[in-house]
Amino acid sequence: MTKSVSIEPQDVFSHDVVHLADIPVNAYQKTIAEEASHYTPEELVDIWRDMCAIREFETVLNELKLKGTYRGVSYNHGGPAHLSIGQEAAAVGMAYTLTPDDHTFGSHRSHGEILAKAFSSIRCLGDDQLLSIMRSYRDGAVLGPVEKGYDGSVAGLATRFFVYGAYSELFARETGFNRGLGGSMHAFFAPFGIYPNNAIVGGSGSIAPGAALFKRVNRKPGIVVCNIGDASFSCGPVWEGITFASMDQYRQLWDKALGGGLPIIFNCMDNFYGMGGQPYGETMGQRLIARVGAGVNPEQMHTERVNGYDPLAVIDAFRRKKQILAEGKGPVLLETITYRYSGHSPSDASSYRTPEELQHWQAVDSIEAYRTRLVEAGIAKGEALDEARTQAQEMVFAMFCLAADLEVSPRLPMSSEAVGSVMFSNGRAERLAEGTPELLQDLAENPRVKQIEGKARSAFEDGKPVPKMKVFNIRDGIFEAMLHRFAIDPTMVAFGEENRDWGGAFAVYRGLTEALPYHRLFNAPISEAGIVGAAVGYGIEGGRAVAELMYADFMGRAGDELFNQLSKWQAMSAGVLNMPVVVRISVGSKYGAQHSQDFSSLTTHVPGLKIAYPVTPYDAKGMMNTALAGTDPVVFFESQKLYDMGEMFQPEGVPRGYYEIEAGAPSLKRVGTDLTIVTLGPALYTAAAAADELAERFDLTTEIIDLRWANPINYDILVGSVRKTGKVVLVSEAVERGCAMQTVAATLMPLCFDDLDGPPVVIGSRNWITPAPELEAMFYPQPAWIVDAVHEQLLPLKGYQPTTNRTSGELTRRARLGI
Numbered sequence: 037m038t039k040s041v042s043i044e045p046q047d048v049f050s051h052d053v054v055h056l057a058d059i060p061v062n063a064y065q066k067t068i069a070e071e072a073s074h075y076t077p078e079e080l081v082d083i084w085r086d087m088c089a090i091r092e093f094e095t096v097l098n099e100l101k102l103k104g105t106y107r108g109v110s111y112n113h114g115g116p117a118h119l120s121i122g123q124e125a126a127a128v129g130m131a132y133t134l135t136p137d138d139h140t141f142g143s144h145r146s147h148g149e150i151l152a153k154a155f156s157s158i159r160c161l162g163d164d165q166l167l168s169i170m171r172s173y174r175d176g177a178v179l180g181p182v183e184k185g186y187d188g189s190v191a192g193l194a195t196r197f198f199v200y201g202a203y204s205e206l207f208a209r210e211t212g213f214n215r216g217l218g219g220s221m222h223a224f225f226a227p228f229g230i231y232p233n234n235a236i237v238g239g240s241g242s243i244a245p246g247a248a249l250f251k252r253v254n255r256k257p258g259i260v261v262c263n264i265g266d267a268s269f270s271c272g273p274v275w276e277g278i279t280f281a282s283m284d285q286y287r288q289l290w291d292k293a294l295g296g297g298l299p300i301i302f303n304c305m306d307n308f309y310g311m312g313g314q315p316y317g318e319t320m321g322q323r324l325i326a327r328v329g330a331g332v333n334p335e336q337m338h339t340e341r342v343n344g345y346d347p348l349a350v351i352d353a354f355r356r357k358k359q360i361l362a363e364g365k366g367p368v369l370l371e372t373i374t375y376r377y378s379g380h381s382p383s384d385a386s387s388y389r390t391p392e393e394l395q396h397w398q399a400v401d402s403i404e405a406y407r408t409r410l411v412e413a414g415i416a417k418g419e420a421l422d423e424a425r426t427q428a429q430e431m432v433f434a435m436f437c438l439a440a441d442l443e444v445s446p447r448l449p450m451s452s453e454a455v456g457s458v459m460f461s462n463g464r465a466e467r468l469a470e471g472t473p474e475l476l477q478d479l480a481e482n483p484r485v486k487q488i489e490g491k492a493r494s495a496f497e498d499g500k501p502v503p504k505m506k507v508f509n510i511r512d513g514i515f516e517a518m519l520h521r522f523a524i525d526p527t528m529v530a531f532g533e534e535n536r537d538w539g540g541a542f543a544v545y546r547g548l549t550e551a552l553p554y555h556r557l558f559n560a561p562i563s564e565a566g567i568v569g570a571a572v573g574y575g576i577e578g579g580r581a582v583a584e585l586m587y588a589d590f591m592g593r594a595g596d597e598l599f600n601q602l603s604k605w606q607a608m609s610a611g612v613l614n615m616p617v618v619v620r621i622s623v624g625s626k627y628g629a630q631h632s633q634d635f636s637s638l639t640t641h642v643p644g645l646k647i648a649y650p651v652t653p654y655d656a657k658g659m660m661n662t663a664l665a666g667t668d669p670v671v672f673f674e675s676q677k678l679y680d681m682g683e684m685f686q687p688e689g690v691p692r693g694y695y696e697i698e699a700g701a702p703s704l705k706r707v708g709t710d711l712t713i714v715t716l717g718p719a720l721y722t723a724a725a726a727a728d729e730l731a732e733r734f735d736l737t738t739e740i741i742d743l744r745w746a747n748p749i750n751y752d753i754l755v756g757s758v759r760k761t762g763k764v765v766l767v768s769e770a771v772e773r774g775c776a777m778q779t780v781a782a783t784l785m786p787l788c789f790d791d792l793d794g795p796p797v798v799i800g801s802r803n804w805i806t807p808a809p810e811l812e813a814m815f816y817p818q819p820a821w822i823v824d825a826v827h828e829q830l831l832p833l834k835g836y837q838p839t840t841n842r843t844s845g846e847l848t849r850r851a852r853l854g855i
């Protein structure tokens with residue numbers, strides 16, 4: 037399909053000037069009297085109480101970190117405490133207008149924000165809803181300690197519940213929201229609309245847009261707020277998240293009924309510092325973070341700077357910005373000015389700022405200033421406000437004491453396998469929501485479906501190879517699996533670079549454009565971090581996303597999203613969250629050093645990812661079916677060399693119907709008795725060629741096992757084979773040093789020690805850059821390398837002349853040189 041937005045020279049060459057609109061700075065100047073229509077006196081006092089509770093929560097932590105004791109209670113808190121003392125008005129103002137349907141994401145410094153959001157959500161929810169949330173959340177594990185002996189209101193109980201759950205989480209207690217597996221910088225509580233905070237600076241910047249995408253695609257109410265610091269605005273993934281969130285297509289090309297631009301506010305909590313670096317005047321050049329909005333879209337992201345020392349100014353801004361999002365004109369950028377009195381962390385000696393600057397901010401402290409305004413406006417008497425503050429402080433202190441008490445709030449026992457048990461959810465979900473998936477056509481009418489219909493499902497017919505154009509190939513296998521799930525799961529979306537009209541970077545998606553509306557299959561900006569981050573946010577919200585990275589070499593561009601986000605959120609949430617996300621990554625060749633590296637081993641090293649690398653159409657379809665029916669993150673590698681490959685190993689060819697291939701199950705591709713070759717990726721075909729030579733020239737039979745999954749791995753079939761043959765070679769196209777096959781070899785060694793004739797031999801690509809296609813044979817493992825290794829390291833082959841040098845001397849020489 038061609039583009040509907042056409043580009044014409046007479047338009048783009050016409051003389052013009054770009055006018056930027058004014059960016060409001062502290063436009064809000066209302067008095068409390070002028071705000072009377074918006075608040076009851078009680079509501080104005082609630083704002084004060086919320087700020088006081090947050091200040092107390094953080095003060096307890098500050099004192100503990102600095103002195104080890106607070107009000108006579110000693111406690112050694114080993115973990116981090118990035119406090120936001122001074123930033124309370126910004127947090128309360130941000131949260132005040134939000135409902136539980138509005139989802140916040142935050143940073144390493146978000147204790148104040150999550151407390152403020154919880155207090156606001158508690159006010160929105162009825163008693164029955166609150167009780168049901170507290171009783172069902174982790175089967176009442178957090179509620180138990182706080183309801184004992186408490187006979188106050190349900191809202192009061194919920195407030196205690198939240199403060200206790202937060203402290204418990206910070207103190208690594210089983211009674212924390214996530215059993216203490218998240219901790220201070222990652223705390224969240226989804227039932228109140230509080231989504232993950234992120235210890236990676238700017239981490240939420242690429243994830244939160246995925247949450248907003250989920251809301252749009254699945255027609256969910258509410259908005260998303262991405263709370264990140266001023267220094268994070270120089271992080272690439274934040275910019276990528278902003279560009280992902282502001283794509284024109286949401287308004288220009290997507291079904292209008294979905295609601296237009298993504299409903300997201302990027303809220304910069306601008307406290308003027310990173311740790312010691314100063315974005316304002318030192319490490320960045322905008323001076324005004326709000327200015328960034330001017331570069332994003334014609335509306336300048338409706339950007340503005342607001343006074344975050346006045347809670348009512350922030351509330352006013354959020355009220356107005358929510359309206360903009362409701363009109364489909366998002367995203368929005370807000371710069372909320374604030375300041376932290378506390379250090380970045382308690383070890384911070386504040387060597388980067390003067391005591392005078394600190395004093396000047398403390399002199400206009402938001403809590404005290406707001407108290408004065410309430411009293412002067414006659415909203416409440418000073419004594420009543422002080423009484424409210426004391427009550428808040430006592431409640432917070434009591435919850436701290438409960439959380440600090442190891443009897444009441446135990447840690448996971450050291451012998452526990454709890455962490456292991458939540459690394460994967462291992463779930464199965466036909467669909468992640470009810471409803472009819474949106475399709476544009478009867479799939480039987482789809483041109484690709486029809487084309488595949490006429491293809492041979494095996495590489496050979498009557499013993500003869502089927503011509504390339506007529507054989508069902510790996511592309512088709514992935515396509516069939518994806519189409520199947522698209523037709524069942526209404527939440528499923530796919531996106532990436534060149535995913536729509538182009539047909540996916542390597543034509544795997546050809547035909548999907550005709551079948552799916554824009555919002556289920558779309559082109560993303562060239563933003564690998566933005567793409568994988570959005571998929572993570574989409575998954576966190578409960579949707580199924582398939583993201584595509586064009587080349588494995590580009591994984592570094594999405595490094596944090598793959599290694600810290602996609603992989604870790606299930607476990608950091610103690611299993612509260614699932615991550616039903618597949619990241620398809622194509623492994624290149626022929627394009628030289630930066631487009632041809634098999635990086636599968638990088639992801640295999642990362643805990644929390646399932647790694648698939650199918651190299652036959654049968655496996656590609658079955659493994660994609662498994663990935664798309666599961667609830668775990670799967671990194672799905674595909675070889676560009678093999679996309680056209682027909683099925684050579686499955687005697688009946690690739691089934692037309694649905695089937696799954698168990699995660700971690702290797703595949704016996706050829707039976708033999710003299711040698712085992714274990715492969716991952718395209719090395720299967722190299723091994724097959726080597727096995728042919730060993731059979732023809734030396735009368736040896738080789739058992740070939742394709743791992744298919746680099747994680748998990750069921751070793752049974754490998755062990756059975758190696759015990760039988762006593763010799764094993766492991767081959768993949770990843771560079772040899774540190775590749776996943778080294779781990780498999782090291783694991784097999786003790787399992788099969790008594791049966792091995794020699795140590796397992798690992799063969800990978802050379803520890804070099806990938807050279808030009810004409811030279812690739814010196815880099816990727818060749819059949820002769822395998823035969824050479826057998827001869828040199830396992831079983832001398834009579835009369836054989838090796839073509840490469842795999843002697844111990846040569847291997848140690850290379851190691852010494854680091855090549």
Ligand SMILES: Cc1ncc(C[n+]2csc(CCOP(=O)(O)OP(=O)(O)O)c2C)c(N)n1
Nearest residue numbers: 145235236237265266267268307309310311
């Ligand atoms: C990717 C990354 N780089 C560096 C750090 C270390 N670090 C933690 S907080 C911080 C400063 C962040 O400043 P800002 O984004 O303004 O947030 P603030 O701390 O002011 O709330 C740094 C450098 C990190 N956690 N993550």
Ligand SMILES: [Mg+2]
Nearest residue numbers: 265266307309
């Ligand atoms: Mg900052």
